[in-house]
Amino acid sequence: xxxxASTSTTTNPDPDKSGVPVIEVRDIGKRxxxxxxxxxxxxxxxxxxxxxxxxxxxxxxxxxxxxxAGAHGHTDGQLLIDGxxxxxxxxxxxxxxxxxxxxxxxxxxxxxxxxxxxxxxxEVSKGVGPFKHLxxxxxxETSNKELxxxxxxxxxxxxxxGTLSGGERQCVAIARAVYFGARVLILDEPTAALGxxxxxxxxxxxxKARERGLGVVFIxxxxxxxxxxxxxxxxxxxGTSMGDFPKSEMTLExxxxxxxxxxxxxxxxxxxxxxxxxxxxxTRGMKAELA
Amino acid sequence: xxxxxDTKAPPAATPPKGSDERVSSTxxxxxxxxxxxMGAVFAAIVVLVFxxxxxxxxxxxxxxxxxxxxxxxxxxxxxxxAMLMIGGEFDLSAGVMTGxxxxxVGVMSTYWGLNVWLTLVISLALCLAIGAIxxxxxxxxxxxxxxxxxxxxxxxQGVDLALVRQIIGQVSIQGFTGLxxxxxxxxxxxxYVDIGGLVLxxxxxWWIAITVGATYILLRTAVGSWIFAVGGxxxxxxxxxxPVAKTKIGLFMFTAxxxxxxxxxxxxxxxxxxxxxxxxxxxxxIICAVVGGCVxxxxxxxVSGAAFGALIYGMVNxxxxxxxxxxxxxxxxxxxxxxxxxxxxxxxxxRAENAx
Numbered sequence: 001x002x003x004x005a006s007t008s009t010t011t012n013p014d015p016d017k018s019g020v021p022v023i024e025v026r027d028i029g030k031r032x033x034x035x036x037x038x039x040x041x042x043x044x045x046x047x048x049x050x051x052x053x054x055x056x057x058x059x060x061x062x063x064x065x066x067x068x069a070g071a072h073g074h075t076d077g078q079l080l081i082d083g084x085x086x087x088x089x090x091x092x093x094x095x096x097x098x099x100x101x102x103x104x105x106x107x108x109x110x111x112x113x114x115x116x117x118x119x120x121x122x123e124v125s126k127g128v129g130p131f132k133h134l135x136x137x138x139x140x141e142t143s144n145k146e147l148x149x150x151x152x153x154x155x156x157x158x159x160x161x162g163t164l165s166g167g168e169r170q171c172v173a174i175a176r177a178v179y180f181g182a183r184v185l186i187l188d189e190p191t192a193a194l195g196x197x198x199x200x201x202x203x204x205x206x207x208k209a210r211e212r213g214l215g216v217v218f219i220x221x222x223x224x225x226x227x228x229x230x231x232x233x234x235x236x237x238x239g240t241s242m243g244d245f246p247k248s249e250m251t252l253e254x255x256x257x258x259x260x261x262x263x264x265x266x267x268x269x270x271x272x273x274x275x276x277x278x279x280x281x282x283t284r285g286m287k288a289e290l291a
Numbered sequence: 292x293x294x295x296x297d298t299k300a301p302p303a304a305t306p307p308k309g310s311d312e313r314v315s316s317t318x319x320x321x322x323x324x325x326x327x328x329m330g331a332v333f334a335a336i337v338v339l340v341f342x343x344x345x346x347x348x349x350x351x352x353x354x355x356x357x358x359x360x361x362x363x364x365x366x367x368x369x370x371x372x373a374m375l376m377i378g379g380e381f382d383l384s385a386g387v388m389t390g391x392x393x394x395x396v397g398v399m400s401t402y403w404g405l406n407v408w409l410t411l412v413i414s415l416a417l418c419l420a421i422g423a424i425x426x427x428x429x430x431x432x433x434x435x436x437x438x439x440x441x442x443x444x445x446x447x448q449g450v451d452l453a454l455v456r457q458i459i460g461q462v463s464i465q466g467f468t469g470l471x472x473x474x475x476x477x478x479x480x481x482x483y484v485d486i487g488g489l490v491l492x493x494x495x496x497w498w499i500a501i502t503v504g505a506t507y508i509l510l511r512t513a514v515g516s517w518i519f520a521v522g523g524x525x526x527x528x529x530x531x532x533x534p535v536a537k538t539k540i541g542l543f544m545f546t547a548x549x550x551x552x553x554x555x556x557x558x559x560x561x562x563x564x565x566x567x568x569x570x571x572x573x574x575x576x577i578i579c580a581v582v583g584g585c586v587x588x589x590x591x592x593x594v595s596g597a598a599f600g601a602l603i604y605g606m607v608n609x610x611x612x613x614x615x616x617x618x619x620x621x622x623x624x625x626x627x628x629x630x631x632x633x634x635x636x637x638x639x640x641x642r643a644e645n646a647x
Contacts, residue, residue: 107530109523111590111640116516121532123513133511 020083021046022184022215023068023099029076030063036239037063039076043234043244045184045215050206052226053219054259055236061219064236065186068217069101070094098183104192106173110162114154117161118143118176142179150175151208167198171205184215191225203229223255235259325642327584328596330635334582334628335599335606342610349606349613352488359491362605363498364553366598368572369579370502371549373597374509376580378542379522379589380429380436384421384443386572388550391447392418393557393564394455397464400473407472415551421447422547426540444573451566462566467558480559494556498598501549505594518542523590578625579604582632586640603628 021044029039038060045051055061066072067079070088079086081097088094091101108117119139126135143157152171154164161169170190177185187206191199206229209216220226226233233250235242235258242258272280323329343350349358368385375382392414399410425443429436456462467473482493509515517538520528529535550569558564581587582603583596604625612618 103530105527107527109520109527109590111523112516112519116519120516120520120528123516125513133507134513134516136511 019046021080022082023217024080024083025067025077026080027077028067028074028079030067030072031075038067038239041077041234041236041241043232043241045217046231047183047215048210048213049231050210050216050218050229051232051234052230053217053234053236054221054223054226054255056221056259058238059236060239061221061236062188063239065101065188065217065219068094068099068186070099098181099186100177100180100182100184101186101188102170102173102177102190103188104190106169108161108169108173111160113158114147114161114164114172115140115143115157118146118157118172118179122180143175146175146179147172149212150178150205152205165198165201166194167201170194170202174205174209178209178212178214182214184217185209186217186219188219189221190218191220191222199225221259223252223259227252227255325639326593327591327636327639328593328599329584330632330639331583331596331599331603335603338603338606338610342606342613346610346613349610352486352490354609354613356488356490358605358609359495360605361608362602363492363494364556365572365575365579365604366498366601367494367501367549367553367556368576369583369597369601370498370505370594371546372573372576373580373583373585373592373594374505374518375542375546376577376585376587377509377522377589377592377594378518378539379525380539380542381440381577382425382543382546383437383440383573384425384447385440385546385550385576386569386574387444387447387451388418388421388547388569389554389557389572390451390564390566390568390570391421392551392554393568394451394464394566396555396558397467397564398455398458400470401464401466402459407470407476409472411476411555414554415548418547418551419544422544423540425547426536426543429543430536430539448566448570451568455566464558464564467562467564473559477559480556492560494560497552497556498601501552502595502598509594514538514541519590521589575604575625578629578632581636582628584632584636584639586636587633591636591640 023045025044026042027040029041030037041060041064043051043053053061053064063072067074067088070091070093073087073089079088081099086097094101109120112120115136116139119142124135124139124142125132126138127133140157144154147154147157150171152168152175154168161172164172174185174187174190190202190206194202203225206216206218210229210231218226218230230247232244232246233255234244235255339350348354368389372382372385395414395417396407396410399405399413400407405413421443425436425440428434428439428442432439452462480493484491509518517528517533520531520533521535521538525535553572554564554569557568576597579600580592580597582600583593583598585592585597607624608618608621611621611624
């Protein structure tokens with residue numbers, strides 16, 4: 001819980017990208033008894049970079065983040081934190097290393113004000129003994145300042161967090177993790193439940209977090225969300241890695257077709273062509289995507 | 292709540308000028324009106340004005356002394372129950388706890404001859420232990436507190452009737468006056484201040500103190516944040532490291548402690564205790580809490596509102612006989628109040644969640 005982490009990262013706008021990655025996984029895997037949930041996955045997360053993990057439902061994305069977040073231990077391969085081999089025994093341990101996970105349900109209490117949510121579980125008090133009370137002014141100012149630093153301009157941090165839009169709430173959860181000392185943010189499908197506009201807002205904040213020198217693991221199944229903000233792409237399918245590419249080796253088209261499994265998409269296009277006719281908008285869209 | 296996500300413009304769409312012109316739209320008055328206890332404050336004023344203008348005895352020093360005393364004992368219980376309800380739980384054993392505490396002090400002092408001060412401490416410890424058991428059972432079993440405390444309610448009622456009869460051969464305590472320690476201890480529970488005929492009993496001051504203390508804890512301490520959080524969304528609270536078990540067990544113990552206090556106030560005031568004491572009080576406390584703006588599902592409400600709910604109860608309880616009506620109309624009134632309050636609370640809660 002180093003409160004100074006957020007300020008120290010902002011003073012370092014150009015992190016050493018050639019240095020040791022904050023997180024590196026080498027041929028990592030997870031077995032539950034005889035079932036192999038994940039195998040041979042390798043990638044790295046560096047400060048000031050966004051590593052996108054792409055995969056369809058059931059591809060092993062959630063197993064992968066659970067390993068990084070410390071919720072599950074890995075059974076194969078190596079997990080290196082700052083170049084040192086590690087094995088997390090629980091989420092607390094991952095948090096202590098500065099790896100914070102923002103889950104889809106965000107862990108916010110919708111009826112409570114934004115500032116109370118921001119500090120929930122880590123409240124700041126002043127005074128001693130029975131006179132120990134919340135430092136409300138400090139908490140309101142800090143949450144306002146931290147949110148502004150993420151580019152979120154709230155009318156009033158006193159409003160219930162439930163009154164914020166889905167994207168804004170996502171950003172409060174991100175800002176909270178950053179303030180409480182996260183070096184790496186794991187974002188579990190942050191855009192999955194959002195509309196186009198709101199997704200754009202969240203992507204903007206991911207870029208913002210990267211600017212502040214954080215490493216970001218961005219889990220998504222949408223290549224159009226991943227490509228604009230990603231520096232590195234790791235694709236999962238059926239529990240194994242289809243590759244780990246820097247942005248320089250990947251175009252959006254390649255990413256999309258790899259995600260969808262090029263040949264599968266092609267046969268789907270044919271099927272649609274037969275049932276809807278080749279002029280239909282859907283079919284044309286699919287063809288354009290494939291080309 | 293996620294349904295609102297697409298309809299709202301992203302914050303980037305609003306130019307980040309000085310925030311003043313956007314805040315000015317919510318004036319202090321609007322903010323005050325949005326507070327959960329405002330419904331109860333408003334209803335209390337209406338009730339007060341009604342009985343004050345339609346009866347002679349109600350708005351006199353003597354009349355006010357009576358309804359304030361009645362409000363105060365209910366109020367202590369209602370504040371505790373409101374706090375628990377904000378934390379997302381119920382306590383149906385709260386009412387019978389008052390009878391249990393009074394009987395335990397009575398048995399230990401009159402029949403076993405223990406010093407009254409000692410019996411006060413033992414009785415308080417017993418009540419807190421039962422509160423802790425309530426909390427532990429709710430957390431360990433995962434059952435709704437409604438069911439768990441309904442169980443403790445009946446167990447305690449059985450103890451009050453059967454065990455007390457087995458020990459002392461009857462179901463009421465007599466001969467409490469003049470026991471060792473009784474006079475000195477009664478200072479705590481039966482002192483009063485007389486202001487020109489307006490008699491304020493010590494229960495009144497306990498009521499105010501507990502309301503102020505609970506409001507302070509709820510709004511200005513970390514524990515208060517935790518109470519709102521465990522009531523509003525227990526899973527999220529756990530994820531961010533709120534000590535859920537401690538908070539909930541603490542709330543059950545606080546409710547039990549307030550039950551003990553109400554039991555003592557009644558025992559020392561009337562020098563008697565009966566096995567049937569306190570039965571029904573749990574529902575009146577819940578009604579007062581709901582009238583005061585607490586939402587049944589937890590996470591939203593106010594303890595000062597519950598105090599006003601109790602004030603309404605006390606005033607109506609006294610105003611109805613002054614009016615010359617059958618006093619049983621009180622129950623019908625309470626029922627109507629409860630339903631209106633639930634509807635109002637749900638409306639306010641929805642607005643608080645969605646309007647900005």
